[in-house]
Amino acid sequence: MNAGERRLVSLAAALIGDSAGLSISESKLVAHARPVDPHVLAHTRAQILAGQDLLGTEFCSLRSATQRRQYGATYTPTPIVDAMVEWAHAEISTPARVVDPGAGSGRFLIAAAHKFPNAELIAIDVDPLATLMLRANAATRGFTDRLTVHVTDYRKLTLPTIAGPTLFIGNPPYIRHHDIGQEGKTWFAATANRFGLSASKLAGLHIHFFFKTRELAQTGDYGAFITAAEWLDVNYGSALRRMLADGLGGTAVHIIDPKAQPFADALTTGAITCFRVGSRPTEITMRSVASLGDLAPLGRGRAVAWRDIASAPKWSMFVCERKQAPAGFIELGELLRVHRGQVTGGNDIWIDNEAAHDLPKRYKPFSVTSARELFAAGAELSSTKGLHRVIDLPEDLDILDADERKAVQRFLAWARRHGAHESYIAQHRRAWWSVGLRAPAPILCTYMARRAPAFVRNAVKARHINIAHGLYPREPLNEGVLAAILAYLRRHISTTGGRTYAGGLVKFEPKELERILLPRIEDIHGYLAESEAAPQALDGSRVGIGRGHSQEHLSL
Numbered sequence: 001m002n003a004g005e006r007r008l009v010s011l012a013a014a015l016i017g018d019s020a021g022l023s024i025s026e027s028k029l030v031a032h033a034r035p036v037d038p039h040v041l042a043h044t045r046a047q048i049l050a051g052q053d054l055l056g057t058e059f060c061s062l063r064s065a066t067q068r069r070q071y072g073a074t075y076t077p078t079p080i081v082d083a084m085v086e087w088a089h090a091e092i093s094t095p096a097r098v099v100d101p102g103a104g105s106g107r108f109l110i111a112a113a114h115k116f117p118n119a120e121l122i123a124i125d126v127d128p129l130a131t132l133m134l135r136a137n138a139a140t141r142g143f144t145d146r147l148t149v150h151v152t153d154y155r156k157l158t159l160p161t162i163a164g165p166t167l168f169i170g171n172p173p174y175i176r177h178h179d180i181g182q183e184g185k186t187w188f189a190a191t192a193n194r195f196g197l198s199a200s201k202l203a204g205l206h207i208h209f210f211f212k213t214r215e216l217a218q219t220g221d222y223g224a225f226i227t228a229a230e231w232l233d234v235n236y237g238s239a240l241r242r243m244l245a246d247g248l249g250g251t252a253v254h255i256i257d258p259k260a261q262p263f264a265d266a267l268t269t270g271a272i273t274c275f276r277v278g279s280r281p282t283e284i285t286m287r288s289v290a291s292l293g294d295l296a297p298l299g300r301g302r303a304v305a306w307r308d309i310a311s312a313p314k315w316s317m318f319v320c321e322r323k324q325a326p327a328g329f330i331e332l333g334e335l336l337r338v339h340r341g342q343v344t345g346g347n348d349i350w351i352d353n354e355a356a357h358d359l360p361k362r363y364k365p366f367s368v369t370s371a372r373e374l375f376a377a378g379a380e381l382s383s384t385k386g387l388h389r390v391i392d393l394p395e396d397l398d399i400l401d402a403d404e405r406k407a408v409q410r411f412l413a414w415a416r417r418h419g420a421h422e423s424y425i426a427q428h429r430r431a432w433w434s435v436g437l438r439a440p441a442p443i444l445c446t447y448m449a450r451r452a453p454a455f456v457r458n459a460v461k462a463r464h465i466n467i468a469h470g471l472y473p474r475e476p477l478n479e480g481v482l483a484a485i486l487a488y489l490r491r492h493i494s495t496t497g498g499r500t501y502a503g504g505l506v507k508f509e510p511k512e513l514e515r516i517l518l519p520r521i522e523d524i525h526g527y528l529a530e531s532e533a534a535p536q537a538l539d540g541s542r543v544g545i546g547r548g549h550s551q552e553h554l555s556l
Helices: 003-016 024-030 038-049 054-062 065-071 078-091 107-115 128-141 182-194 205-216 235-245 371-377 402-417 479-492 510-514 524-533
Strands: 097-100 120-125 147-151 166-170 222-227 250-256 270-276 283-289 302-305 329-331 336-340 366-368 443-446 455-458 468-473 517-519
Touching: 003 024, 003 038, 003 054, 003 128, 024 128, 038 054, 038 128, 054 128, 078 107, 078 166, 078 222, 078 270, 097 107, 107 120, 107 128, 107 166, 120 128, 128 147, 166 205, 182 205, 205 222, 205 235, 336 510, 371 443, 443 479, 455 479, 468 510, 479 517, 479 524, 517 524
Parallel strands: 097 120, 097 166, 120 147, 166 222, 250 283
Antiparallel strands: 222 270, 250 270, 283 302, 329 517, 336 468, 443 455, 443 468
């Protein structure tokens, strides 16, 4: 425990006063507490009573977003908390119990304690420092007598049956599947199976919390969770989408525009999901919100029939209006095919290394292996300097001469010792040693970033792996047309049309890129000339682009 955390523990312990009833892990922290200046204590108490989460704010300053990531802890802004609690009050004015599965310093439970003065309050969090802050807030605000704190994993929680509805509300921790242990993934698979659903090992912890809530809840219970929004579209979210359509009882999804930055210390998406357990309404409300100020009330939105949304592979389509191509525009896919680069199955093996030193150069082509290489190139990749070679051996090794064959066999023996032949990708190739890079693409494009895609002319004919897309003409296009298409894409394409993931990453799949709108070939030079002459807006975009069409028309 560092000095800042010891100060925070000391302050929380002083506000709590009586340490009876603390968990073992909380008591261990309190053992490090030191006396607190009475003036500091009085000031902190006054700030808490004035509505400030002083402890939670200090906690977020002491622990960086990276440090808090191990707990999936992202503290929720007041406008989101207030909107969700107000929605809950409008739905059922008197829940018997309020459960926050990732309580942190208690922002949701503090609001719920005020709004529902007779409700039992249950907080769950794995971080004892967070629960100490919650207890301190509760002691200061006077709701300790109806608060129960569990310092545990929500997935291990049991709840007694009570009379009256339970409100489940909060911000479930966001932890990616890479950081979820096998025990957690096994739990998720078994739980999903009990509900007749298939679980994906790629699901993040917030998806697990929805399933645990379904396991705990009774018919008539209800809730609202704020989570990352990618579950609306990605494959691993399909189990949650099905559960919302049947059993968990989804009533509304409010998607917060990533540009609104719903969380000040994290570049992430946000979706508030409202549900009423055991009911299946005939429709669900879908809404996109441009700013936190527009969030409340949560009753607004577009009604979508369950029969339409239950079978949809992606749910964001119900809030993203598909615009018709303006006159004179076509989809990029009419001119160019988009292919994502090949997956190597082990970059440490297949990106050039000392073990591959003697391999023939023709089987080690220069390749784009990092998005940074395309961002750094600007409009044109004109040099192989800084690029790495990717080992791309032929499937048929009999075409090699004797010396080449010996060099290849030495390399493959080394690769086997490092398990290259056992990777999932290698086992599903016709020959485990043959990566199968695509032919050089005239235009390369980044696949995922926290900015608009970078389009780059591939003058050196580099290959690319799966961090980039290649754009290939469907029919031969001359250099002038390719240059014009590239220039248009570089000037006008934004993040619109991609999928925004937690962390603020925007990903474009091949089909999404192919839906980008371009002027027809015969018109593109004219549009470029007009955009050059157009005045520039404060955000760097062009005003009056495209003969009367605003920039929002230029991508889907």
